Amino acid sequence: MPSALELQEGQVFAGQFRVLRPLAQGGMGAVYVVEQLSTGKKRALKLMLPSAAVVDGTRRFEQEARTSSLIPSEHVVDVIAAGVEGPERVPWLAMELLEGESLESYLDRTGPLSPDQTYEILAQLCHCLSAAHDLGVVHRDLKPDNIFLAHSRSASGEFMVKVLDFGLATVLEPNSRNTTALGSPLWMAPEQTQTNEPISLGTDVWAMGLIVFRMLSGRHYWRAIDGSLGSLLREVVIDPLPAASARSRELGGAELPAGFDEWFEQCVVRFPAYRFDHARSAWEALQPVLVRAGAMPQAQRSLSARPPTVALRGAEDEPPTEKISGITGLNASKTLLSPSGNALSAASSPERDAGRTQPDSKPRRRLMSALALIAVLGVATALWSRRGTLAASEHASALADTVSAAVPPAATAPAPSLPVVAPRASDAPDARAPLPNLTAPEPISSVPSARARTNRPAPKPEKLGPPAASAKPEKPTTLPDLL
Numbered sequence: 001m002p003s004a005l006e007l008q009e010g011q012v013f014a015g016q017f018r019v020l021r022p023l024a025q026g027g028m029g030a031v032y033v034v035e036q037l038s039t040g041k042k043r044a045l046k047l048m049l050p051s052a053a054v055v056d057g058t059r060r061f062e063q064e065a066r067t068s069s070l071i072p073s074e075h076v077v078d079v080i081a082a083g084v085e086g087p088e089r090v091p092w093l094a095m096e097l098l099e100g101e102s103l104e105s106y107l108d109r110t111g112p113l114s115p116d117q118t119y120e121i122l123a124q125l126c127h128c129l130s131a132a133h134d135l136g137v138v139h140r141d142l143k144p145d146n147i148f149l150a151h152s153r154s155a156s157g158e159f160m161v162k163v164l165d166f167g168l169a170t171v172l173e174p175n176s177r178n179t180t181a182l183g184s185p186l187w188m189a190p191e192q193t194q195t196n197e198p199i200s201l202g203t204d205v206w207a208m209g210l211i212v213f214r215m216l217s218g219r220h221y222w223r224a225i226d227g228s229l230g231s232l233l234r235e236v237v238i239d240p241l242p243a244a245s246a247r248s249r250e251l252g253g254a255e256l257p258a259g260f261d262e263w264f265e266q267c268v269v270r271f272p273a274y275r276f277d278h279a280r281s282a283w284e285a286l287q288p289v290l291v292r293a294g295a296m297p298q299a300q301r302s303l304s305a306r307p308p309t310v311a312l313r314g315a316e317d318e319p320p321t322e323k324i325s326g327i328t329g330l331n332a333s334k335t336l337l338s339p340s341g342n343a344l345s346a347a348s349s350p351e352r353d354a355g356r357t358q359p360d361s362k363p364r365r366r367l368m369s370a371l372a373l374i375a376v377l378g379v380a381t382a383l384w385s386r387r388g389t390l391a392a393s394e395h396a397s398a399l400a401d402t403v404s405a406a407v408p409p410a411a412t413a414p415a416p417s418l419p420v421v422a423p424r425a426s427d428a429p430d431a432r433a434p435l436p437n438l439t440a441p442e443p444i445s446s447v448p449s450a451r452a453r454t455n456r457p458a459p460k461p462e463k464l465g466p467p468a469a470s471a472k473p474e475k476p477t478t479l480p481d482l483l
Contacts, residue, residue, distance in 0.1 A: 005434070006152065007019045007022075007030075007032055007047075009021060012037070013034065013045060013085070013092075013350040014081075014083060014085050014092065015079075016036060016037050016038060017034040017035065017036060017043065017045055017094060018034060018035045018037060019032050019033075019034050019045070020033045020034055020035055020042070021031070021033050024045065026144055028047050028048060028049060029046065029047045029048040030046075030047050031044055031045065031046050031047075031099060032044070032045045032047070033045075034094070036080070036094070038473040042097045043080055043094050043095065043096065043097050044094070044095045044096065044097045044098070045092060045093075045094055045095075046092065046094075046095060047090055047091075047092050047352060048090065048091045048092070049090075061402065062082065062091075063166070064079065064082075064093065064165065064166045065079045065082035065093055065171075066234065067132075067137055067171075067395060068166050070137070071131050071132050071137065071166075072131050073128040073131040073132075074098075074160075075124050075125065075127055075128035075160070075161050075162055076128055076131075076132075076162070076163055077095050077096060077098065077148070077162045077163065077164050078095060078096040078287055079093055079094070079095050080094040080096065081093075081094040082094070082096060087442065089401075098148055098162055099150060099151045100146065100148060100149045100150040100151050100159060101148070101149055102144060102146075102148055102149070102150070103144040103145075103147040103149060103211075104143070104144035104145045105149075106149055106231055107144060107215065107218065108435070110336040111218045111254075112215070112216060112217055112218030112253065113215045113216065113218075114294070114295075115216070115257060115290045115294050115295040115431060116295045117215075117288045117291075118212065118215045118216055118290060119291075119295035119296070119297065120157060120158070120298065121147075121161055121215070122212065122215075122283065122286070122290075123283075123298065124157075124160070124161035124298070125161050125163065125208075126208075126279050126280065126282070126283035128161070128163045129142075129163075129204060129279035130278070130279045130280040130283070131209070132279075133201045133204070133278050133279050133280070135168075135171070136171055136201075137171055138171075138199055138200070138201060138203050138204055139163070139166060139204050139207075140192065140203060140204070141165055141184060141187075142163075142187060142207040142211070143184050143186070143187040143206065143207065143211070144211060144214060145184075146163060146164045146165045146264070147161060147162075147163060147164075147211070148161070148162040148163075148164055149161060150162050156298065158188050160390060183196050185229060185233065185236070186210075186220060186222065186232070187207040187210055187211070188206075188207070188224065188236070189202070189203045189204075189206035189207065189237055189272070190206075190237050190270050191203060191272060193233055193236065193237060194359060197380025198272070199280075200272050200277075201277060201278055201279070202272040202273075202275035202276065202277060203272070204279060205267050205275045205276045205277075205278075205279065205282050206267060206268055206275065208267060208279065208282055209263075209264050209268040209282075210267075212246055212264075212267075212270060212286070213248070213256075213264060213268075215246075215253070215255060216248075216254060216256055216257070216260070217227050217244075217248040217253030217254050218253050219247075219251040219253035220251075221244075221268070222235050222236070223235065223251075226416070231330060237270070241269070241270075243261045243264075243265070244256055244260055244265075245260065245261050254348040256294065257289050257290065257292065257293035258289075258293070259288075259289040259292070260289055262290055263282075263285055263286050266282075266285070267282060272312050291471040345479055391424065404469040421480055
């Protein structure tokens with residue numbers, strides 16, 4: 001079998017990948033662009049040299065495949081398949097093909113990032129790290145070269161952040177310790193520089209602090225970046241750690257936001273117990289620092305990008321409207337918006353208006369007539385109810401007057417004693433005079449006392465006649481009279 005660095009274009013690897021072209025190579029292996037025969041989709045095929053596989057390489061490839069598939073985040077590169085091929089036992093991984101560049105390459109090209117750009121990248125990066133830390137997975141090789149800014153396939157952002165190379169990842173156990181001094185010296189925590197040191201989630205937090213410093217300042221934190229490995233390790237393990245803003249000014253970097261020094265100090269501290277204990281905790285503490293410096297979260301950025309909604313005015317001051325395919329829209333100076341905020345049509349032109357069929361106006365006139373009739377009916381009903389109420393009130397008043405005239409009022413003081421006088425014939429009431437339709441009272445033989453009048457019940461009318469002519473209600477106003 002040819003070497004891992006010598007695959008030829010058109011060659012079929014592992015019975016399912018056709019080699020298209022080489023993508024990258026290094027001292028440990030190579031990456032090729034291949035076509036997956038079963039789906040026709042392009043993939044990235046990562047191979048490791050047999051010489052590198054001897055030093056725990058096979059285990060690292062298998063671990064990367066398993067760990068990447070376990071982390072529930074879209075910001076972890078998808079591993080499609082993995083295995084060991086040929087008599088030389090070459091480990092390989094087939095992954096999704098990403099188009100873009102690494103964060104390190106992006107920083108070399110653009111220089112320091114704004115707080116808003118930093119926020120957008122870190123929001124995605126910390127989503128991946130938080131999901132990994134929730135499972136107790138420590139990346140152990142976090143660095144800008146392993147953070148890939150892939151071209152976005154959605155409208156949610158400029159790019160999609162993908163975290164690569166979980167080959168050194170460790171699943172924490174009660175006594176997890178560093179067995180080998182592995183990692184990138186510029187980003188590794190002090191506990192990674194020697195064996196038998198405990199590994200924790202804070203190992204990734206150390207690297208995260210250095211990465212954010214690199215993004216905001218445009219510089220590496222360590223002075224000995226171009227010096228010897230011994231000088232670099234001395235800075236990492238022994239020398240005092242200056243504040244982030246002081247180091248950025250010393251190296252000629254950009255000004256750092258207010259409050260960043262305190263956050264950085266809780267990330268890049270040699271004792272793991274003093275660091276943030278989780279990537280989510282570190283990110284939640286950094287967010288307000290970036291927002292105060294001018295960063296705008298993605299949700300607010302999406303809301304601010306929406307077109308403003310034009311408030312519709314009343315019918316009395318509404319400008320002339322145009323008819324678009326039977327729909328009444330705003331005038332030509334505005335845009336008709338759908339419920340989702342998308343522009344459906346802009347200002348009309350005379351050419352389009354010339355060929356547009358005007359809808360019939362008769363239905364509109366009928367609708368207005370019906371609305372006017374409903375309004376008149378409402379007013380008439382209200383007046384009718386008011387007239388009925390007044391008539392009932394007048395009828396009740398007339399009835400009360402009739403009863404009062406028929407029934408003598410009770411005396412409030414005892415009447416003086418008078419001699420009994422027989423009624424004369426001339427004093428008798430005229431039989432021809434009309435009387436109220438009441439029950440005839442008993443003959444009066446004497447004038448009763450006040451007590452007798454008080455205890456005796458008042459005579460009750462058998463049947464009340466119609467009210468006097470003056471108490472009759474006027475003829476109610478009818479709907480035709482109003483109209």
